[in-house]
Amino acid sequence: MRVIVKLFATFRDGRFKVREFDFPEETCVLDVIQSLNITPEEIAICYRNGKDAKPDTVLHNDDTLALFPPVGGG
Amino acid sequence: MVGYTGKILRINLTEGKITTEPLNMELAKKYLSGRGLGGKMCFDEVGPDVDPLSQENKIFISAGVLTGTNAPTGGRYMVVTKSPLNGAIASSNSGGYWGAQLKFAGWDMVILEGKAVNPQYISILDDKVEIKDAAHLWGQDVYATTAALLEEFGDPKAKVLTIGPAGENLSMNAAIMNDKFRAAGRSGVGAVMGSKNLKAIVCRGTGKVENAKPDDMKKVLRSALAKIKENGVTGQGLPTYGTAILVNIINESGIFPFKNFQDSYDPDADLTSGETMTEKHLIKKDPCFRCPIACGRYNKWKGGEGGGPEYEAVWSFGGDCGVHDYDAIHVANDLCNKLGMDSISAGCTIAVAMELVQRGYIKQEELEGVPLEFGNSQGMVEWTRKMGYAEGALGAKLAAGSYRLAEAYGHPELSMSVKKLDIPAYDPRGIQGHGLQYATNNRGGCHVRGYMVSPEILGLPQKLDKDSLEGKAGWVKIFQDLTAVIDSIGMCLFTSFALGLSDYTEIINAVTGCNYTDEEILQCGERIWNLERLQNLRIGMTKADDTLPKRLLEVPIQSGSSKGSVHRLPELLPAYYSERGWDENGVPTAETLAKLGI
Numbered sequence: 001m002r003v004i005v006k007l008f009a010t011f012r013d014g015r016f017k018v019r020e021f022d023f024p025e026e027t028c029v030l031d032v033i034q035s036l037n038i039t040p041e042e043i044a045i046c047y048r049n050g051k052d053a054k055p056d057t058v059l060h061n062d063d064t065l066a067l068f069p070p071v072g073g074g
Numbered sequence: 075m076v077g078y079t080g081k082i083l084r085i086n087l088t089e090g091k092i093t094t095e096p097l098n099m100e101l102a103k104k105y106l107s108g109r110g111l112g113g114k115m116c117f118d119e120v121g122p123d124v125d126p127l128s129q130e131n132k133i134f135i136s137a138g139v140l141t142g143t144n145a146p147t148g149g150r151y152m153v154v155t156k157s158p159l160n161g162a163i164a165s166s167n168s169g170g171y172w173g174a175q176l177k178f179a180g181w182d183m184v185i186l187e188g189k190a191v192n193p194q195y196i197s198i199l200d201d202k203v204e205i206k207d208a209a210h211l212w213g214q215d216v217y218a219t220t221a222a223l224l225e226e227f228g229d230p231k232a233k234v235l236t237i238g239p240a241g242e243n244l245s246m247n248a249a250i251m252n253d254k255f256r257a258a259g260r261s262g263v264g265a266v267m268g269s270k271n272l273k274a275i276v277c278r279g280t281g282k283v284e285n286a287k288p289d290d291m292k293k294v295l296r297s298a299l300a301k302i303k304e305n306g307v308t309g310q311g312l313p314t315y316g317t318a319i320l321v322n323i324i325n326e327s328g329i330f331p332f333k334n335f336q337d338s339y340d341p342d343a344d345l346t347s348g349e350t351m352t353e354k355h356l357i358k359k360d361p362c363f364r365c366p367i368a369c370g371r372y373n374k375w376k377g378g379e380g381g382g383p384e385y386e387a388v389w390s391f392g393g394d395c396g397v398h399d400y401d402a403i404h405v406a407n408d409l410c411n412k413l414g415m416d417s418i419s420a421g422c423t424i425a426v427a428m429e430l431v432q433r434g435y436i437k438q439e440e441l442e443g444v445p446l447e448f449g450n451s452q453g454m455v456e457w458t459r460k461m462g463y464a465e466g467a468l469g470a471k472l473a474a475g476s477y478r479l480a481e482a483y484g485h486p487e488l489s490m491s492v493k494k495l496d497i498p499a500y501d502p503r504g505i506q507g508h509g510l511q512y513a514t515n516n517r518g519g520c521h522v523r524g525y526m527v528s529p530e531i532l533g534l535p536q537k538l539d540k541d542s543l544e545g546k547a548g549w550v551k552i553f554q555d556l557t558a559v560i561d562s563i564g565m566c567l568f569t570s571f572a573l574g575l576s577d578y579t580e581i582i583n584a585v586t587g588c589n590y591t592d593e594e595i596l597q598c599g600e601r602i603w604n605l606e607r608l609q610n611l612r613i614g615m616t617k618a619d620d621t622l623p624k625r626l627l628e629v630p631i632q633s634g635s636s637k638g639s640v641h642r643l644p645e646l647l648p649a650y651y652s653e654r655g656w657d658e659n660g661v662p663t664a665e666t667l668a669k670l671g672i
């Protein structure tokens with residue numbers, strides 16, 4: 001299934017900004033972040049299609065996952 | 075109480091008279107300093123019928139009790155006055171270095187009264203205070219005025235606070251600037267200074283501010299600094315990327331207002347993100363006095379360098395105007411610094427004008443050949459300049475701010491403001507607590523009186539569902555009260571990502587030598603909030619003013635992750651009034667006022 005992963009702030013260092021992946025069915029958030037060498041503790045905000053997701057949230061075809069480390073305010 | 079200098083400088087510009095008076099310590103105990111004490115004195119000395127731009131209005135430039143101490147970020151001051159925008163108590167906060175100099179010079183507060191016959195400026199060197207002719211400075215921009223005054227004063231350690239042409243022109247978007255790039259931005263405070271024919275205050279202090287309990291201070295500072303360093307936001311996010319790091323977060327959350335809130339998602343937001351700023355524009359960090367966070371940016375752009383835009387300005391001139399040209403956003407922000415304008419309201423006014431053009435209310439023949447369409451960066455910059463100088467018929471209308479502009483064209487509902495103050499860069503339709511905070515905010519549409527984005531988006535101190543109403547009224551009240559405390563001691567609100575109420579209480583006690591409890595400190599914040607509310611009520615505001623623009627209550631967000639949402643204010647407001655101990659019309663009850671000792 002097709003999943004778009006968007007990375008922000010320091011998560012982009014040595015990785016990418018946006019990339020489309022082909023993951024097997026039943027892939028969850030934890031599988032994706034592990035494949036990117038990111039630990040759940042490093043994540044401050046995790047959105048699946050703009051809504052809060054958890055490490056065990058299962059992804060679906062055409063989902064967009066957005067990952068942020070602790071960042072900022074203004 | 076230590077921390078206070080105990081002295082107030084009162085300057086009557088009509089009579090050219092300078093007097094000093096002791097700080098009322100009883101009031102300081104109840105209202106702290108900064109926003110709280112300045113607000114209380116403004117409430118007592120400036121009556122409800124005073125025209126804000128008349129000589130009867132006064133300006134209270136009020137430093138914090140921690141300003142000038144070694145408390146982290148302890149360098150801030152407040153400009154408190156009756157706002158020309160809406161009559162509320164304006165208290166605009168600024169960082170930089172000027173506030174600390176005022177304390178070093180031995181003053182907790184400067185009160186400005188009356189109106190000078192000719193343009194004047196004030197020079198402060200410790201207790202040597204003079205009113206001087208400013209004919210040569212009137213009409214000059216902030217940078218030129220700052221350079222000229224530093225040269226005249228002859229001490230490179232002096233700091234300059236000044237208005238620009240926008241303040242002289244009595245623009246409702248006029249700010250008071252200090253250290254060139256720092257602004258007491260909101261509520262039109264620069265116009266009040268301009269109305270007094272006062273151009274600037276140059277200040278140098280050679281004293282220092284003591285702590286009552288130096289050993290306690292060492293201990294609490296160590297702990298506070300460690301928390302600031304360890305916190306992801308204050309230790310990494312803000313220092314690395316500045317506040318513009320929010321662009322992508324807020325956009326992905328579906329609450330990034332686009333083209334004057336006609337939508338709330340910008341597909342190209344990354345072009346103007348904090349990440350992009352860091353990569354392409356950042357020269358160095360530009361911290362305020364004693365700030366370990368250093369969110370300020372010193373940037374470069376095509377044709378210039380200087381203070382970089384904050385998140386709010388990136389949005390107001392960027393997403394809100396449909397502009398993605400980061401150089402142009404930097405230029406517009408620089409114009410705000412130079413001409414002395416609030417970069418939030420200035421950008422929002424341009425965005426409202428763009429919608430008035432889009433809908434055909436502003437006619438092409440009024441545009442003097444300068445484009446004013448969403449997405450046109452060149453037009454955005456040129457109209458910002460014209461607004462600053464109130465140049466031409468439309469430039470003068472823009473200088474009156476977005477509400478009066480939209481009203482002049484018969485469509486005040488197109489101004490995305492609360493109590494005529496423009497709403498900043500978070501669309502309340504997709505963040506219910508923050509929207510309640512805007513609607514009930516005493517000074518109007520402002521994000522820094524109870525930053526609910528912190529729990530509702532960033533998850534600090536704990537994650538709340540941004541779309542849920544549950545418990546939000548109580549959260550908003552606590553955030554508003556705690557913020558009133560932080561604004562009234564001279565520290566930066568950004569410390570609150572890492573510090574909690576007890577940290578502030580401990581720092582206040584170590585500096586002042588008092589023994590406040592957490593409850594007493596939070597109650598100071600609640601007292602300040604209620605007093606500001608009483609000002610709104612006595613100038614004739616009612617429950618009807620605790621609202622949001624119609625679009626945000628009725629028209630759902632069109633795209634992005636908050637698609638379909640509207641703000642559900644009517645469901646939240648009664649709970650908020652009840653949390654506050656106010657009646658169903660939003661009036662503080664006699665018991666509430668008695669409890670707070672107002």
Ligand code: SF4
Pocket residue numbers: 147169170360361362363365366367368369370566567568
């Ligand atoms: S966090 Fe930013 S705004 Fe606050 S004091 Fe530090 S540099 Fe200034």
